[in-house]
Structures are given as C-alpha cells and as structure tokens.
Amino acid sequence: MKRFSFFTLFISLTVLLVGCSDTNETEKSGAVDREKPEAELLISAAASLTDVLEELKGPFEEAHEGITVTYNFGSSGKLATTIENGAPSDVFLSASSKDMNDMEDKELLVKESRKDFTENALVLITHKDSNRTISSFEDIDPAALDHLAVGEPESVPVGRYTKETLESLDLWESLQEKLVLGSDVRQVLTHVEMGNADYGVVYSSDAFITDDVKVLAEANAVWHEPIVYPGAVFAESKHQDAAQQFLDYLTGEEGKETLQKFGFK
Template sequence: MIKKMSYFLVLLCLLLISVGCSNGQQPIVSGSDDEVELTISAAASLTDALNELKTSFESEHSTITLSFNPGGSGKLAQQIEQGAPSDVFLSASKIDMDKLQEGNLLLEDTRIDFATNELVLITNKEKPFNLSSFEDIDSATIDHFAIGEPESVPVGRYSKEVLETLKLWEPLQSKLVLSSDVRQVLTHVEMGNADIGVVYASDALISDKVKVVATAKPEWHDQIVYPGAVIADSKHPEEAKAFLAFLAGEQGKEILKKYGFK
C-alpha cells in the first residue's frame, strides 16, 4: 500500500511540473542569452559598409542586434556629451573622438583606429564641370561648391584645410554650400544642385551619378583616420567590445575595403 501511494505521489508531482511548464512559464534565461540591441553612433560615410557588416555580425552573434545612428562626427560626439544613449562611437576624425576621451566618456582601453580614407573632388556625370584638379578650381567659374560644415563635419574640416593650403578658402566663400554630413554633399552633386563637391573616396565609390575628377594630396590636409571606441556609459560593454573586434577583424576589413576604405 505504501509503495502504491509513493508511486502515485511521484506521478502527481510529474503531472504538476508538466502543467506548470505548459502554462506559459519558461525557464529562466541566462544573461548571456538575452537579446541585446547595440546603438552605434557612426560617421555618415560608413553607412553602406556598416549595413553590410550588420548582416555578417548578426549572423555570428544571434543575440545581438545593431542599430545605427549616422551623422556628422562632430554632432554625434556632441549628442554623446549631452547624454544621448550610445554603445559605440565610430568617428571620421580623431578630433571628435579626442573630445570624448578628454571628457572620460570612453570606456578605457577600447579605442582603436580601424580605417583611413582619401578626399576627392567630384562632379555630376550628366552635367560634368570642366575641371581636372583641385588646383584648377576658379571661383569665377563656379556657382555652387558643396562641402561639409567645417565646424561639425570632418569632411568639411579636411576640405577647408585643402582650400586654405591652395589659397582658395577666402575666394570661394560666396560659392560654398555647407552640408550637415558627407552624404548631403554627395546628394547636392548627384542632383545637380552644386557644380562640384568634396567627399571621401568611399562615398564617391557607391554613387553612379558622380565622377571623381581629382584626389587631394595627403599633405594638403590632416590624415583621415577613423577611430572607434565603446562609450563609458554603455549598458552592454562586452557586446560593444565584440562589435569593435569584429569591425577591426578580417571580415570587417574586407567589407570596409569593398566600400573604398583603406
């Protein structure tokens, strides 16, 4: 009798456990299996490369989703300084990254340089402007010249350095169309709203509407280096580090190279 009662008690316990599990109660998932969304504040020039990298990264890290916040590096840095949520910052210039580092806003020992770029002069393919070098730029023959805003957009800062080196900055003041990021410069030239513009080689590569007429000499401007780092206030520092490692790894390098980065 006792054996039979014990047998029925065991069956009852198993039945109760089964009912509990089928009642919508799931086992507790460990922290490593939790879904994580990383916010990546990235220079606009990285947009296309990052979209492809997202697919590769997420296929290898099934619990991590990447969300991009593209824009001018200066404005992105300012957003982070003001407390905007971000896990990783990918800048098109050292200056903007330096500001965050000086303010102790970067996670220690996570900063890396992952790419370089070149500065090119472009014109619209269907409405080509007769020009073959930066030195040939003549303010008298140009109506609209698109560049990035020098105070907040790295490509604009580099463009200003080139024009100052060539003694063209002051003569061109009335012709300049200042843009909020490098992609806006590209759009102005693509749509014919500007005769010429200055963008990165990587941006010119992804457009079939513009033609590169010249490449700036490296000595005319500061070296174009792309640094990346994890933000100190990131809620997902380990996942953010994994993303940076992937970006700087072989797959990341191949994707960046494909889109015109060095």
C-alpha cells in the same frame, strides 16, 4: 460522505489547474526570455560608414547569437555632441581623430578599446553628365562656378578637411559666397548627384558607391589633417563586452574586407 468527496475532488482540480497555469506562464516567460536578445547595441557612426556597416550587420548578428545591432548615422561632430549631452550609445565610430580625442579627454570612452580601423581620401566630384574637365583642386576657379558643396566645417569632419585643403590653396575665402553646406558627407554627395552644385568635396568612399558622380581630382594628403577613422566603446555602455565584440569584428578580417569593398583604404 459524498459531499466531502466532491469537495476534495474540487480542491484537487483547482490545484491542478493553477499548477498548469503557472507552468504555462513560466513556459511563455521562458520563451520570451529566450527570444529577447542578450544585448541590443546602439552604434553611433559617421555617415560615410553607412554602406559598410549595413553590409556587416547580418553577418555579425549571425556570428554573435544574442546580440543585435542598431545604427545611428550622422556627422561625427554632431554625434559626439548628442552623446555628451546624454544620448545613449555603446560604440562610437568617428571619421576624425579630433572628435574621438574630445570624447576621450572627457573620459567618456573605454580608453583601451580605442582603435584606428581605416583611412580615407578627399576627392573633388562633379555630376556624371558634367563637361567640366579640371584635374586638380588647384584648378578650382571661384569665378567659373556657381556652387561648391562642402560639409559644414564646424561639425562635419569632411567639411573640416575641405576647409583645411582650400585654405592651403588660398581658395577658402574667395569661395565663401559659392559654398553650399551639407549636414554630413552624404548630403554633400546628394547635392552633386541632384545637380544642385557644380562641384562637391567628399570622401573617395562616398564617390565610390554612386554612378551619378565622377571624380575629378584627389586632394594631396599634405593639404589637410590625416583622414583616420577611430572606434571605441563608451564607458557608460551597459553591454561593454558585446560592444567590444562588435568593434573586434569591424577591425578584424571581415571588417577589413568590407571596408575595402566600399572604397576605404
């Protein structure tokens, strides 16, 4: 009788312990699930948007619980190519309509999500300590300079706008041996900041964020295609609703104020 009671007690304790263990595991699993973000967005964005987007990251995540944001910055052309080749992304923020048009033509975007959210201008810069005094792109003298930093025209939008501008002024061909090509607009800016080039051509927003360069001139808008920034959600995104929320935030009042803060139009 005693052995039977002891056996019954042993079985009861075993069931109780297993139940507690399952409960603990469930609680732990629930805690992990609660901590895991509902959506982890990957935003592919033009390098010129770096400071704006880093500024918006915290406020956006605070206002949208369960959504976290990671950025992949680079030239719009190169970002588009990597995505076309299968790289994952949820939102594309381009520094040119051309790259966005190419993506849309290939049906890679949620078409109705596309929206132009800001504009920019092209400026000629030099190092802050330079004594160069030209006041227009038209005053550039190929014989009077050693290096001009520009974006790579085939894949970097700022390089394409620069080429269009210099071609409009019949300067492109005569400057070929003087060009220092950057892989994105921030590399062009760095060349001038470091004194590796006499001049550089960047967006006005890039010159705005540094004290190491000074702006000599702004390009006439008729010399190049309009510098427009479109954004869109990718059709292959697994978090299209969250991606749209991010795009809405960027194009809303908070986004507009931050873009203006960093020198965008």
